[in-house]
Amino acid sequence: MRTEMYDVIVVGAGPVGQNVAERSRAAGLSVAVVERELVGGECSYWACVPSKALLRPVIAIADARRVDGARAAVTGRISADDVFARRNRYVTDYDDSGQADWIGSIGADLVRGNGRLDGERRVAVSSSDGERLLTARHAVALCTGSNAVLPDLPGMAEARPWTNRTATDSVTVPDRLVVVGGGGVGVEMATAWQGLGSMVTLLARGPLLRRMEPFAGEMVAEGLKEAGVDVRIGVSVTELRRPDPSGPVGISLDDGTQLEADEILFATGRSPRTEDLGLETVGLSPGSWLDVDDTCTVRGVDGDWLYAVGDINHHALLTHQGKYQARIVGDTIGARAARQPLDTEPWGAHAVTADHHAVPQIFFCDPEAAAVGLSSAQAEQAGYRVRAVDVRFNEAQGANLYADGYQGRARMVVDLDRETLLGVTFVGPGVSELLHSATVAVAGEVPVPRLWHAVSCFPTISEVWFFLLKAYRS
Template identity: 55%
Template sequence: MSEQDTPDPSYDVIVIGGGPVGENAAERTASAGLRTVLVEAERYGGECSFWACMPSKALLRPPEAVDAARHVPGGGTAAAGDLDVPAVLRSRDEFTAHWDDAGQVEWAVGVGIEILRGHGRLAGERAVEVTTGDGVRQLTARHAVVVATGSVPAEPPIEGLADTKHWGSREATSAHEVPPSLVVLGGGVVGSEMAQAFTGLGSRVTLVADSGLLGRAEPFAGEMLADSLRAQGVTLHTGARARGVDRDDQGVHLQLDDGSTVSGDELLVATGRRPATSDLGLETVGLEPGQTLTVDDSGVVEGLDGNWLHAVGDVNGRAPLTHQGKHQARIVGSVVVARARGELPDTIAAWTAYSLAADHVAVPQVVFTTPQVASVGRTAAEAGEAGLRTRVVDLDIDVAGAYLHRESYSGKARFVVDEDRRVLVGVTFVGPDVAELLHSATVAVAGEVPLERLWHAVPSYPTISEVWLRFLEEYGL
């Protein structure tokens, strides 16, 4: 149906949150014939489409491509000019459809999803109230309510921050001017990527990260990225914590606990995110507002009876990545459909086809910096903490395909092997364009492919994928 009120408030499935995760859950149930409504307070397509994945990569890719051209024989001359920054920003605007969600709405209606624009909140068991521009609508769900409200920025309690105008990730990815100088607070994925992007677009960037970069990755990944950012002109402060901030006519000033001050025209605070559950009506079903919605491996929220409330994506805290949330949504959609048809029991012990098991063992992630950082599964430290008996194989990415790809190619790889099962449980690549290596690693980890079998997956010559051969040789096969 079109974007309008409907007289019947009873649905089979109500999905709260119209980002890519909610869209996937709603599509799965609607395509199976369940009457499904998708409730969204802002833009259909959500954070990823308008303020995160798509616009950030649109900002990162042009400087990366120019840098790549300058590092192949003959490319330096061709790429000797300056980056056309206005063209980059126009392209970013096109990728976000100029922040117009009409196309997303058309898609949803086209696949049979009913849509309702407004703020959705739980209002008791299987009940949702939606505050729209015309008032409040009361909805009920015969089978399931799926929460896909995502996350919001989590800002630290720094003196003066709340009263000082600054950027969050949304302001950074939607900026229509590149500030002459930018201070980035936070060394995670968002902070690192935006430091990379604005450096490439011509801003003087200072990055403050008290515990270094990419703290959840293998340590060498953060170290290599830090070295690269410094070489590109980023000033890094990695031993001091921010304690105060203020703004005057000269810009914004961040005071650090080592007594120094860093200043810039703009400040980007990228210090993590928290689940968007503060105004979700959780108290009406006996849950605590503002908390992560803990789910079992079928996506059912724990602590409630009836298997009617599900949570997918960032809001459940399991694997806060768009692709992983979409996978959860497809699984949960299938669970809801199967339950509605009476095809599944009330326990999930043997539901291998309906399980969020990938969240535990094989979550892939790419940080789109230069170098890229691509990883899946456990780090060496995490594998040890899990009690696995492991062997770690570290290699330089030193193969013919790498040097054909880029002059003076520099990259590293780490493979974490469970010695008892002789399967990979974690892989990390750091280097130019290693993102495209990651799915092979994800298949190996998720599929628990025995190394003796992996030996027969022969990489093509000359490609960067030959690093797989070097790993297996180093391991002893």
């Protein structure tokens, strides 16, 4: 077995692993990046990128239909083949050579194969080319992401359900699609496949987007219904049947209802990709989420050499959060290697900020739902004295110019003791581009009186900020 030494070993070459590698290289450290699938990971090929490539044509048509004059120009159906071709273009036809070349361009080595911990600072890599043992002088960063979870139901195996991977790489449109799950993946895929021509039924045990303000899920549910989706809340699947592999799926619900679909998609949660990572060789439990501190250093492992970054630490299963963590980790590794105090690093000094109270998230359904920080209920549960301020977007002329009869709602949650924002939620067409302004306000703890001087351009959807602040002052 070949043995090679690097300063840093990164296991997983998705966006998170790439950012760890880049920041570690910027600190002058040698880096090996291990990847068993496509360089670029889940986000690039089966999640964020392909899902948005599928959704954008659907949302563009929906937006056009909200504008007098443009509405008349929308005729016929969306070309699914052209949308699939667009998706394939954005996932580079599932060819990762460009991202593999990028790893080489920053001076890191790409090692293809299955990487597993093999004791302290050691990673064993197995591939068709044989076995290699990599050792790290300073750090090993685990950036392996998460898998879709399928519930344990009778008939699951024979039903051959879709997960997010099938839902984003399919090249055919099922006539009837059942989507199980009311989270982000569920509402986005219901939006996309309904727009591409499927008759979609969305099943959820509880409110949609339940971690957001309640009105967000309610408005998204109404939007889906208006688009033609059969939305059923408060139901669960109890059994699946697909005796003919090429036939439909029979679905039993706990309310006694029977459904039939050509395909069924489960969007019911994620589990960490740690079951085959060699965690037992360093005293950790395989298959578990990894407990980390604010620098993403794994707790329970001596020596501050092991990091868990992105989904597998369970802080926030979002690509942008994983990349944010990765930048912190790369700078932390560099500082520790140089024996510098961590608080001198640009990211490490404030690592806690965006991982705990300023996490932004957007769901690209119709209408879009975007939020950062705490909901009003979460803030109250955390012990803050708060005031929630709500406005409708139709008060802003910019929103009405964006879409005739614009329907949207915004809420900001104010910490009354400090008079800063704890959270902001927007729901409506095009609100995704508003969220970063809210994220800056929450992460920066900008005083509400100071926000009054951040003037929104007229006439834009962002005028909603003026109406939120005006409502707060009244």
